[in-house]
Amino acid sequence: MSPWPGSNWTAPREFVILGFSGWPRGLRLLLFAFLLPLYLATLVGNLLILGLAVGDPALHTPMYFFLGALSAVEAAYTLVLTPRTLAGFLLPPGGQAVARSTCAAQMGLFVALGGSECLLLAAMALDRYLAICRPLCYPRLMTAGRCRCLLASCCAGGSLLALGLTVAIFQLPFCRGGLVNHVFCDLPAVLVLACGDRDLQERVLLAACLLLLVLPLVLILLSYTRVLAVILGVGGVAGRRKAFNTVASHLTVAVLHYGCATAMYARPLSSRSLEEDKLVSLVYINLTPLLYPAIYTLRNRDVQGALWRVVGGRTSGNIVRAEVS
Numbered sequence: 001m002s003p004w005p006g007s008n009w010t011a012p013r014e015f016v017i018l019g020f021s022g023w024p025r026g027l028r029l030l031l032f033a034f035l036l037p038l039y040l041a042t043l044v045g046n047l048l049i050l051g052l053a054v055g056d057p058a059l060h061t062p063m064y065f066f067l068g069a070l071s072a073v074e075a076a077y078t079l080v081l082t083p084r085t086l087a088g089f090l091l092p093p094g095g096q097a098v099a100r101s102t103c104a105a106q107m108g109l110f111v112a113l114g115g116s117e118c119l120l121l122a123a124m125a126l127d128r129y130l131a132i133c134r135p136l137c138y139p140r141l142m143t144a145g146r147c148r149c150l151l152a153s154c155c156a157g158g159s160l161l162a163l164g165l166t167v168a169i170f171q172l173p174f175c176r177g178g179l180v181n182h183v184f185c186d187l188p189a190v191l192v193l194a195c196g197d198r199d200l201q202e203r204v205l206l207a208a209c210l211l212l213l214v215l216p217l218v219l220i221l222l223s224y225t226r227v228l229a230v231i232l233g234v235g236g237v238a239g240r241r242k243a244f245n246t247v248a249s250h251l252t253v254a255v256l257h258y259g260c261a262t263a264m265y266a267r268p269l270s271s272r273s274l275e276e277d278k279l280v281s282l283v284y285i286n287l288t289p290l291l292y293p294a295i296y297t298l299r300n301r302d303v304q305g306a307l308w309r310v311v312g313g314r315t316s317g318n319i320v321r322a323e324v325s
Contacts, residue, residue, distance in 0.1 A: 013099070013100055014097050014098060014099050014100060014103075014178060015097075015098055015100065015103045015178040015179075015180050015185065015190070016094075016095040016096065016097050016098075016178055016179050016180065017084075017088065017095055017096040017098060017103075017180045017182065017183065017184060017185065018095040018179060018180060018181050018182070019085070019088035019089075019095060019096065019182070019183045019278070020088065020089065020183070020278065021088070021091065021092075021093045021094055021095045021096075022093065028089040028090070029089065029090075031089055031282075032086055032089040032090060035082075035085075035086060035089075035282070035286050036086060038286050038287065038290055039078065039082045039083075039086065039286065041290055042074070042078050042082075042286070042289045042290040042293070043075060043078055043079070045290065045292075045293030045294065045297070046071040046072070046074045046075040046078070046289070046292070046293050047071070047075055048293065048307075049067065049068065049071040049293050049296060049297070049303065050068045050071040050072050050075065052068075052303060052306045052307060052310070053065065053067055053068025053071070054068060055310075056306040056309065056310075058302065058305070058306060058309075059302060059303070059306055062127050062131075062142040062144075062147050063124070063127055063128070063131070063246070064302070064303075065144075065147050065151075066120060066123055066124045066127060066147070066151070067124070067296060067303075069120060069151050070117065070120055070121070070124070070253075070292070071292075071293065073113055073116055073117050073120060074117070074289050074292055074293075076109075076113055077110075077113040077114070077117070077289065078285075078289055080106065080109045080110060080113065081106075081110060081183075081184055081285050082285060082286065084096070084106070084183075084184060085183045085184065085281075085285060085286075088183060095179070098185070100170070103180070103185040103190070104166055104170050104185070106184055106185045107162075107166050107169070107185045107186070107187065107190065108162045108163060108166040109162075110162075110184070110185075110186070111158070111161065111162035111165055111166065111187070111208075112155075112158045112159045112161075112162035112163075113158070114158070114212070114261065115157065115158030115159075115161050115162055115212045116154050116155045116157070116158030116159070117158075117257065118158070118212045118213065118216050118257070118258070118261070119153075119154035119157050119158060119212075119216060120151070120154045121216065121220060121250075121253065121254050121257060121258075122154075122216040122219050122220055123150050123151070123154055124250055125219065125220040125223040125224060125250065125254070126150075126219070126223060127142060128223065128224070128227055128246065128247060128250060129223040129224075129226060129227055130142060132227045132230050132231065132247075133226055133227060133230050158212075161208060161211060161212065165187070165204070165208050168204055169187065169190060169191060169194070169204075172191075172194035172195075173194060173195050174193050174194050174195070175193075175194070175195035177193065178193065179193075180193070181274040181275070181278070182274060182277065182278055182281065183278055183281050183282075183285070184281075186277070186281070187205060187208075187265065188205070188264075188265070188274075188277065189274055189277070191205065192274070205265065208265075209261075209262075209265050212261075213258060213261055213262055213265070216258075217254070217258045220251075220254050220258075224247055224250070224251050227247055228244075228247065231244055231247070245300070245301075246300065249295050249296055249300060252295055253291075253292055253295055253296075256288055256291060256292075257288070260280075260283065260284040260288055261284075263280065264277065264280060264281075264284065
């Protein structure tokens with residue numbers, strides 16, 4: 001039975017993701033050739049940071065625990081979205097047909113991973129605030145158990161919100177067919193296909209943006225404002241420089257993540273251009289995740305040291321084996 005009696009609606013059994021299927025084949029192949037190396041570099045970079053955070057004893061601290069978790073979320077985020085986007089460049093015109101359940105799963109995973117990342121960035125800001133502004137209480141407050149609980153809370157919060165939002169959207173009546181004018185089953189691209197109370201749809205999307213974007217961003221800005229004030233007021237030049245580089249890296253990633261997310265989702269549906277959203281999606285799916293490992297490895301001496309220890313250890317081992325043989 002329909003939960004929307006008396007309405008002329010359809011429940012499409014499958015959705016067709018249009019992507020860039022209307023573009024010339026040569027241009028699509030060129031984009032595929034350009035984006036594939038970026039995808040591989042993003043995946044390798046995030047897995048490398050995750051491996052260093054787990055395997056190097058010098059990085060077994062709360063800050064690098066959260067950094068490794070962030071890299072794991074980014075790697076999963078890349079695996080969920082990028083392969084299907086790349087495959088779309090190689091398919092014939094007409095788009096990609098996906099089952100309704102696949103579309104819902106893709107949307108749910110995207111929201112869950114993106115929401116978990118938003119909350120995780122807020123947890124990282126809290127960690128830096130306690131480490132710099134409450135150094136005497138920091139070892140007692142940020143124990144290994146509490147770090148794991150905080151990470152679990154971030155993942156649970158993002159997953160619960162994703163589940164509720166995905167279920168709410170796919171219970172709406174779809175009266176505009178199943179053609180998704182995007183590179184994946186993104187929230188606005190699917191939501192515009194629904195009919196019914198458009199004001200209710202707007203409020204659901206804006207409420208999700210408020211929970212995942214505005215509140216964590218306010219906490220992050222407040223935390224780092226206090227941290228910067230403390231850094232500039234105490235400590236030697238070397239200590240201030242190291243702390244400032246760490247905070248700058250975290251803040252840069254937060255600005256990139258929240259800037260892209262706010263530009264994409266904190267807008268009314270009526271003012272959207274799905275064609276423009278598709279172009280912007282190439283940036284936040286392919287380019288922005290690539291910058292995260294680059295920012296952390298280029299500006300963080302601890303990560304650089306761990307990487308050199310891995311490279312140096314392997315080089316020394318190869319030299320020793322060569323001499324023995």
